[in-house]
Amino acid sequence: MRASTRRNGNFTFVIPEKIGSKLLKKHANVSKQVHGIYTRPTKRWILLVFFGLILPNIAMIVPRQTDNGKIDVVVIDAGHGGHDPGNLGTGRYSKKEKDVALATALLLGKYISENIEGVKVIYTRTDDRFLELYERTAIANREHADLFISIHCNSGPRSAYGAETFVMGLAREDANLEVSKRENSVIFLEDNYEQNYEGFDPNSPVSNMANTIAQRAYLDQSIEYATLVQNQFKGRVQRRDRGVKQSVLYVLDYTFMPSVLVELGFLTNRSEEDFLITTNGQELMASAMFRAFRDYKNHRDAVSDGIKVDQPQQTIEEVIAVDQSTIEEPEPSVPSFTVQIAVSSSLKELVPQNFRGLDGVSYYKEGRLYKYTYGEYSSLKDAEVAKNEAREAGFEDAYIIAFLGEEKISVSEAERLLQ
Ligand SMILES: [Zn+2]
DSSP, X not given: OEEEEOTTSOEEEEOOXXXXXXXXXHHHHHHHHHHOOOOOHXXXXXXXXXXXXXXXXXXXXXXXXXXXXXXXXXXXXXXXXXXXXXXXXXXXXXOOHHHXXXXXXXHHHHHHHHHSTTOEEEESOSSSOOOOHHXXXXXXXXXXOSEEEEEEEEOOXXXXXXXXXXXXXXXXXXXXXXXXXXXXXGGGGSTTHHHXXXXXXXXXXXXXXXXXXXXXXXXXXXXXXXXXXXXXXXXXXXXXXXEEEEXXXXXXXXXXXXXXXXXXXXXXXXXXXXXXXXXXXXXXXXXXXXXXXXXHHHHHHHHHTTOOOOOOXXXXXXXXXXXXXXXXXXXXXXXXXXXXXXXXXXXXOOOXXXXXXXXXXXXXXXXXXXEEEEEEESSHHHHHHHHHHHHXXXXXXXXXXXXXXXXXXXXXXXXXXXX
């Protein structure tokens, strides 16, 4: 598979024979139904190629007349919204992923508008509303964005933390499957998803092959911006760098421009949630993405002006590496209480409907078991109230446990430390 790029932004695609014939077959059926006319086999073949293969690709890829290869239009996408809250974090705050994503997205757009002349900033949402994934990508495609930035927050075991940025995945990687499932899962909440996401199956690595071919040309630039973002997070905001990763994500596969999905950090980790929930934390993360944008734009604009820029090209393999190193986080010296409500050998999604309506469920892992907890409190008294709530909800065996940082300690030890 090769894709060559010319400076004016037009692309020539060489479709591998195998995929080409597969696509042809797929479109052949459609064309038969649509046209219903008799043509001699060779002519029909030409028609099929044009209507089935060439036309859709032209429609997708041809940039607007004014496109000069410069970065003039950026679409900023705050993840989730409305009845889709995203992840709920530790449950200690009323703010959820959708709120942190929106606040940070608006700040990023503000910094770009105020500091860089001539860049059009477009948001997919500016308030707490539900948007389907295809609407987000449609906005970016319609506006001919030069860069698409989707902003999210991660969830995971309470010990997981750090920031990571995703670019379009060419192949499914197991390590990133959880993020892929979670950030795509809204598709299944949407009405008529089969109709709107025809051909996109988040669980199938080959379903979006056609888009992958088109998008391949944008991957290098996506990686360039993603790398700048991660360097800023790490160098200037002292976040743990989980790296640039690839995943099969709808909003990245269906935007026909360089596009990234930023996971600012884990709201399920207490220290990271404490940071991301504050205006200061959001300002720091937004300004990091802003500086990365400014550097990216300077570089891309210079390239389109024909200025030779000395910047060693990193290969995908060099950039995309899952960061396995662990960075020790200082343990907080204040204990906390929570209510253990259930144990399971499989990981359930942390949504109220999975926990008899309880909002604010988190989990920790012990051995092979996932242990689900409800709420998090600095006093035993508050934890008692939560325990009673959990029991009333039907978790009759709910009981209080205590933590010091990520370490489980006895309730009496926690009480002693509090004195
Ligand atoms: Zn998300």
